[in-house]
Structures are given as structure tokens and as C-alpha cells.
Amino acid sequence: KNQVEQSPQSLIILEGKNCTLQCNYTVSPFSNLRWYKQDTGRGPVSLTIMTFSENTKSNGRYTATLDADTKQSSLHITASQLSDSASYICVVSEASGGGADGLTFGKGTHLIIQP
Amino acid sequence: DVKVTQSSRYLVKRTGEKVFLECVQDMDHENMFWYRQDPGLGLRLIYFSYDVKMKEKGDIPEGYSVSREKKERFSLILESASTNQTSMYLCASSLEGLLATDTQYFGPGTRLTVL
Numbered sequence: 001k002n003q004v005e006q007s008p009q010s011l012i013i014l015e016g017k018n019c020t021l022q023c024n025y026t027v028s029p030f031s032n033l034r035w036y037k038q039d040t041g042r043g044p045v046s047l048t049i050m051t052f053s054e055n056t057k058s059n060g061r062y063t064a065t066l067d068a069d070t071k072q073s074s075l076h077i078t079a080s081q082l083s084d085s086a087s088y089i090c091v092v093s094e095a096s097g098g099g100a101d102g103l104t105f106g107k108g109t110h111l112i113i114q115p
Numbered sequence: 116d117v118k119v120t121q122s123s124r125y126l127v128k129r130t131g132e133k134v135f136l137e138c139v140q141d142m143d144h145e146n147m148f149w150y151r152q153d154p155g156l157g158l159r160l161i162y163f164s165y166d167v168k169m170k171e172k173g174d175i176p177e178g179y180s181v182s183r184e185k186k187e188r189f190s191l192i193l194e195s196a197s198t199n200q201t202s203m204y205l206c207a208s209s210l211e212g213l214l215a216t217d218t219q220y221f222g223p224g225t226r227l228t229v230l
Contacts, residue, residue: 034218036221041223041224041226042223042224043119043205043206043207043221043222043223043224044158044205044221045221046218046219046220049218089157089158103160105157105158105159106157107155107156107157108157
């Protein structure tokens with residue numbers, strides 16, 4: 001069964017510090033990996049989408065990495081801001097899955113930025 | 116910008132009531148999805164639709180039905196609401212399946228409480 005494991009489950013850091021969130025998956029065959037940010041009480045918003053051939057992708061202060069060999073991804077947040085407080089969800093798409101059943105969601109990492 | 120709207124942000128219903136959750140997207144997307152999100156469980160797919168009048172069961176369809184009479188609108192129906200259906204319900208849409216660069220756009224969510 002395809003699985004996506006995220007760690008840590010929750011994280012508290014001080015404003016201005018950097019942090020890294022992890023995502024390990026067993027989905028095969030792999031198509032792409034997405035990171036979403038979900039503010040409390042809101043729907044998830046896409047941060048990045050990475051395909052097999054992409055190792056690193058940045059979106060402002062967010063940098064995602066992908067190692068398709070070890071089936072690991074990370075999301076690095078630089079110079080954190082209070083607005084980064086949110087849940088971060090990793091979603092992996094299966095190559096053969098043409099519909100929504102080809103997506104496997106992680107449970108998310110809950111990040112809190114303290115002033 | 117893609118906009119996915121949901122009919123209610125908060126809803127309180129009684130056990131046994133029939134509940135309708137409405138979702139509308141304004142970008143002519145082919146695919147629409149309904150998820151529920153519960154603490155510690157992440158997002159779980161209830162139903163999805165890849166075309167008007169077409170629907171596919173997701174991971175947890177029991178107790179739910181859906182309707183897609185128009186391309187822009189996807190309704191989730193709880194035939195007889197139960198307390199274990201208390202949850203956050205998220206609607207999403209995407210353009211054409213879940214190809215390598217496609218992404219899902221989520222609505223703001225409906226927090227349903229069944230008493």
C-alpha cells in the first residue's frame with residue numbers, strides 16, 4: 001500500500017529561524033510530489049510541484065528538495081515569519097493513477113512560529 | 116486566479132438530517148473532488164468526478180453521495196447525517212486529471228458539526 005510519512009508531526013520555532021520538514025514515501029511508480037500549505041481553518045494551497053527529474057525547487061523562502069532514489073523530500077523554510085504558521089502537507093502522485101485515487105496524502109506537519 | 120467556493124464555512128446539523136454541501140469552481144476544470152479532514156488522519160478522499168454526471172468512489176464513500184449536473188458545481192450529500200460525519204469537508208478541482216504539472220485547487224472548507 002502506498003504511504004506518505006511526514007515528520008515531525010509538529011514543530012515550534014522562533015521567528016527568523018530556519019526549519020526543515022521531511023516527507024518519506026513508498027508510492028510507486030512515482031509521478032510527482034507536491035507540498036501544500038494549509039492555514040488554520042482554510043483549504044490547502046499549493047507551494048511546489050516536483051517531478052522525477054527535479055531535485056530542487058524554490059518558491060520565495062520555501063525550498064523543496066526531492067531524492068527519487070531514496071524516496072525522500074524536504075521542505076526548507078528560510079527566515080521564518082509568523083505567517084508561516086500552518087500545516088504543511090506532502091502529497092505524492094502515482095504515475096499510473098489517472099484519477100484522484102492516484103494521490104497519497106501525508107498527515108501533515110503542524111508548524112508554529114513564535115515571536 | 117482559480118477560485119473554488121463552498122456554500123458554507125460552518126454548518127450545524129442534527130443526526131438523521133439530509134445535508135447538502137455545495138462546491139463551485141470558476142475555471143472550467145474537468146475534475147472535482149470531495150475530501151474530509153480529521154485530526155491525525157489527514158485528508159481522505161470521499162468522491163471525485165472527472166466529468167459532468169460522472170463520479171467515482173474514493174477511499175471513504177460510505178454514508179455519502181455526490182451530484183455533478185453542471186461542470187462547475189459538485190455537491191456532496193449526506194443522506195442521513197451521523198455524529199461520526201462531524202469533520203472539515205474540503206472541495207478541490209483540477210484541470211485535466213492529475214498530470215505531472217497539474218495541481219489541485221482547494222476551497223476554504225466547510226466545518227460540519229452533527230449533533
